[in-house]
Amino acid sequence: MVGLGCYVTSPQTITVLGATGSIGLSTLDVIARHSDRYKVFALTGYTRLNELEALCIIHKPRFAVVPTEANAEALDHKLKAAGLSTQILVGEAGLDEVSAHPDVDAVMAAIVGAAGLKPTLAAVRAGKKVLLANKEALVMSGSLFMQAVIKYGAKLLPIDSEHNAIFQCLPTGYEEGLSSKGVRRVLLxxxxxxxxxxxxxxxxDVTPDQACAHPNWSMGRKISVDSATMMNKGLEFIEACWLFNAKPEQVEIVVHPQSVIHSLVDYVDGSVLAQLGNPDMRTPIAHALAWPERIESGVNPLDLFAVARLDFQKxxxxxxxxxxxxREAISxxxxxxxxxxAANEVAVEAFLGGRARFDEIPQxxxxxxxxxxxxxVTDLECVMQADRHARGLASAWLERHGR
Known part of the structure; x- marks a missing residue:
């Protein structure tokens, strides 16, 4: 019997889309530190299915999602042999189901690229708390995505370290427009x-391995190449405009090699608020999972004496x-x-596969x-049609150049 004035809360159930990637693994690390607060509901994977199997054995999700029926049969056999009752779902329909399931409280949207758009939008339309690590979903669908957030009452929390930093530094009610809240600009x-x-x-002559050797962050190969070309920052520029109802001229990119200041907000009174921390994605993940509370993330405290200096460049x-x-695309x-x-995804894949040079990606x-x-952008189909056509044009470019 619960005593007077006491209450029992159930753990929040979390679907992790893209569980085997760097964001997914960091999310599961934070969740494991707070098993009283969070429970894994579903895990999804695409290519690293052995790793997905291992994660299922550790976290015992109710559902797992894989690309094909053959993958599902193999994983089901292995998990049953391990004594698990995890139900295996397949493909886009499976991703949508675990994103919108009525028993899910929050969805970590960490599938890389355009493939993450539909399940992330399914979570939004189901009114979930959406932890958005898939920037491409918002880049692609823009106003359509944000209108759905408002219409269905979803809570959208940014996971990119830069956008999470801006979110932490902005006042409440910024959705009405930055200028109305005394914000001059955001510094990404x-x-x-x-x-x-x-x-x-x-x-x-840059090689894929060189492009993937990021000096500060541990990331997947696609996002590492995007960081090397700074397309990642270009996509984040577009994402920031939609997330924070900002005009393009209100967003400024600042090169900061140490990756200690994750972003800043500049106010009209001359105040500039910044969020600092070690370059570890568990910080924004923990912030979004527990928001508006704070929980321990496993990240070491920032040692400013070890950092010693902070540099900035245009x-x-x-x-x-x-x-x-x-910048031209958002304009x-x-x-x-x-x-x-879409063109970037095809170009990066070609570069990683040895079919395009690094300097040809922007070309x-x-x-x-x-x-x-x-x-x-009137509906999801027109977005997906533009995506498909652009991929075809990028592939045709590669063919014309003998790739």
């Missing part, structure tokens, strides 16, 4: 990646033309950001943007 920090000081003529758009392309609006994202994107006809 960027490390500059591994090629911040590399001679421009050397970028032609981004060089000659070195990083993807920044210009992203054009409509399906242009979806086209930008492919710009060629596709120049060819694609931009239309208004």
């Amino acid at each position: 920090t960027a490390s500059g990646g591994p090629f911040r000081e590399t001679p421009l003529d050397a970028l032609r 981004p060089d758009e000659q070195r990083f033309p993807c920044l210009r392309l992203a 054009v609006g409509g399906t242009a950001p979806a086209v930008l994202n 492919i994107i710009e060629a596709v943007l120049q060819q694609e006809t931009v239309s208004a």
Whole structure:
């Protein structure tokens, strides 16, 4: 019997989309530290199915989602042999089910790329608390996504360290517009990646392993290449405009090599608020999981004496033309950001597969943007159609150049 004035709360149930990636693993690390507060409801994976099996054995989710029926049969056999009753679901329908399931409290949206759009939107339409690590979902669908957040009463919490930092530094009610809350601009920090000081003529010969060797963060290969080209920051620029109801001219990118200041908010009275911390994604994950409370994340305290200095530079758009392309895409609006994202995904995949040079990534994107006809974003299908067509144009570019 519960005594007078006492209450019992059930753990929040969490679906982790993209459980085997770096964000997914960091999320599960934070969850494991607070088993009284959080319980894993579903885990999803795409290629690292052995790792997904191991995670299922540790966290014992109610559901797991894999790409194909053959994958499902194999995983089901292994988990039953381990004594688990986890139900295996398949494909897009499975992702949508575990995102919108009535027993789910929160969804960590950490699937990389356009593949994360539909399940993330399914979670939004189900009114879930959505922890948004998949920036491409918002980049692609923009106003459609944010309208759904409002219509269905979803709670959207940013996981990218930069957007999470801005969220922490903004006043309540910023959704009405930054200027109305005394905000002059938001300053989006960027490390500059591994090629911040590399001679421009050397970028032609960059290898995938070099591009994936980020100086500060441990990330997957696709996002690491995006960081090296600074397309990651371009996508975050677009995401910031939608997340915080900001005009493009209210968002400024600042290169900060130490990755200690994760972003800043500049107010009209001259105050500038910044969020600092060690470069570890468990900090924004823990913040979003527990918001508006704070919980221990496993991240070491920031040692300012060890950091010793904080440097800042203007981004060089000659070195990083993807920044210009992203800014142009959000200015054009409509399906242009979806086209930008799709062309980038094809170009990065080609680079990682040895079919394109590093310096050709922005060339492919710009060629596709120049060819694609931009239309208004009226529904999800027009976004997906623009995505498919842009991928076709990027693939055609590769074929024309013998790739």
